[in-house]
Amino acid sequence: MSLLFVLLLVLAALRPLSVPDEGRYAEISRWMLVSSDWLVPRLDGLPFFHKPPLMHWLQASAMAAFGVTPWTARLVPASAALLMVCGLYLATQRLATAALARRAALMLAASGVFLIGGQYVNHDMLVAALIASTIWCFALSLLHGERPHALLARAGFVFGALGLLTKGLIGVALPGLVLLVWITWTRQWRKVARLPWVSGLLLFALLALPWFVLAGERYPGLWNYLFGVQQFGRYTGTVFNNRHGHWFYPAVLAVMLLPWTFFIPFSAPARKQSAPSATTTIASQVRSLCWIWLLAILVFFSIPASKLAGYILPVLPPLALLAALGWERVMAGRRHAERWFALLALIPVGGVLLLTVETNLNQRRLSLDVATTLAAERQAGEPVYACGGYPYDLPFVARLQQPVIVVQNWPSLRTSARDNWQRELFEAGDFEPDAARAILQKPGQLQAAAQHGGAWLVTPVNTSAPPGWKKVQQGRVWNLYTSGAKGPVTAQDESLPRCYGHGDEQGKP
Incomplete structure (x- = not known):
């Protein structure tokens, strides 16, 4: 898995910035460093409030430490991708087995969407990793026992605050939606009351609110523009770009984790098990979390007319875990299974390498x-x-x-x-x-x-x-x-x- 992350860092250094997204967001971060204005993200010197500033704070800090290059701008999405993989591994190891955790993490890391999204300068991978971390922390806290794990729950509040600072309301709305449906489905409301709400909300407020308060005082129309126009307006409007039908995200899901997608249908538990194992008897609550996580976010993003593939990145961890469960059921004990796994992993890696070469040869719209x-x-x-x-x-x-x-x-x-x-x-x-x-x-x-x-x-x-x-x-x-x-x-x-x-x-x- 470490080799795949090294490959991700190498790929991040091999191509120029894509436009408009990478050029826009890398330049906003560079300008934050040049101007020493860490409060206001600026595009061409003007306040750019489409998103809150956390990603730009991180990218500007990386540029200050390692220089202003496309590679340093891509360290943030690469680090976010690593956070997503590590979160999946640690959560699965805690809930099931180390073997299943390794399989799920490798499937996620050896996917085209990981190797592309993890080196693309925009908010999608960072907010996806933070959303996933929020869900994992609260789920692990509630599954800890009769009394939720307080430290994990507080970590969930922290990740939620960072998600809000990355892409606004979606950073808390999506994990909130997934957890609400899952808690209701698994009847865990009694445990919810025992979460450390006071200390958790205090941590959330200390991290998330200062920027919104300070920026809102300086620009009185900020909250309406950020939350009303750029978020609620884009979600409900029909005049924005990238309009697609309801088929769009199911089609994206079918290809984003190839070739591992083919194993997801086999993730359901066998009806009859003579000798249940730790991997085949993973808690039904965890399995339901994966499917609810996947379906809730899929439905949420299928409603608006404007759709982008990057929006659906938060479903990568449950997809990878379901694919790993399917692999264990279909391939466990088969001869040369690990050899087949390695060969399948080469497919997305090779595809991304070819795409990187093509991008360098065809520099459309670049200056x-x-x-x-x-x-x-x-x-x-x-x-x-x-x-x-x-x-x-x-x-x-x-x-x-x-x-x-x-x-x-x-x-x-x-x-x-x-x-x-x-x-x-x-x-x-x-x-x-x-x-x-x-x-x-x-x-x-x-x-x-x-x-x-x-x-x-x-x-x-x-x-x-x-x-x-x-x-x-x-x-x-x-x-x-x-x-x-x-x-x-x-x-x-x-x-x-x-x-x-x-x-x-x-x-x-």
Whole structure:
């Protein structure tokens, strides 16, 4: 299992940041480190309150310790993936046997979703690991005996608070839903009353509430935006991206733990057992926890129209445990079973390696080439403009110390922008209007900047050369210009229709 984690760390160093997600979240963390503003997550210098800040605190700390690279940004999801595997192992060992625990942990670690999600910079793996840890801690506490294990329960409150600080209400709503159904199904409400509620809730409040209080005092509309718009609104709305039918998550579940998924149907206990063993007689309460955990989260995320595969990561531990139970029932005692296990484990590992190679060869939408040139040639303090799109990875790669000035017709975009990069920026600017006026500028400013030297501009390659700007490099996806090119700006040029006309093409996937 340690070799698989080493492989995960190696894979995390082999590819550039993907956009928009990895570029966005890695840059928010880098900016937190550069600006020393640990209270407010910022995208392009503007408050970005789609999620609470725990992941950015951790990523910025990793960058402070090991340098600003894509690999250091990926240490957080990799560590979260390790936490998920260790939690599964320790819980299964406590509830069943060490052999079953090793099998379940290896199945989880040797899966494509673990090796991909564990090196992808977003909130999904971190919140999934914290949700799983919360559920395990409370379940183990309640299964400890007639009196719940107080220390495990307090750990559950701590993990729940960290989940809230990672992705908001989902960090407590999902474990709460799973545990509520499971406790009701297994009739353990009498034990619930004996949990250490006072000390547990105190720990929860001390960890989770300070940021929400401080940030809410500084930005009065924060709570409504974070909980109302970004969470409840996205859950109930129909205007956001990634719309899929109810078939989506069952299909994702079928492939996310391949090839181990095929063993899940065999996880049910045998009807007749002449000599029950520890692995085949695992407590029915634990088995019911796995199925309730799986089905409750599956139903929860199947309700909204907007669906992403990463949302369902919290079901990985019960899936792996059920698959391990199925393996023990089908393969236990068979000749060459361990050899077959090793061969099956090579399938997802090989698939992820091929995917990593393909990602490096096909760098769609990345600004890596022009960002490298910009970092080498730009002088400190020289402004950088973007027109026709927003290169999410450019500030991170170029190590910019000031926000990119994004030129668009912002007033009209408020009524026409979809769930994309433009809406992200102008909604962020609403929290600090003065800063937004300097960063989110109208087309006229671009022509004015062209008349002076020492400014830089990036535009998508499918746009024409703006008047007054000299092309420095044509990259694969973005063009890089510098200001001060000779030639007057004509009245016809001033509108720059081609530059601004492509603003909506860089949508948010």
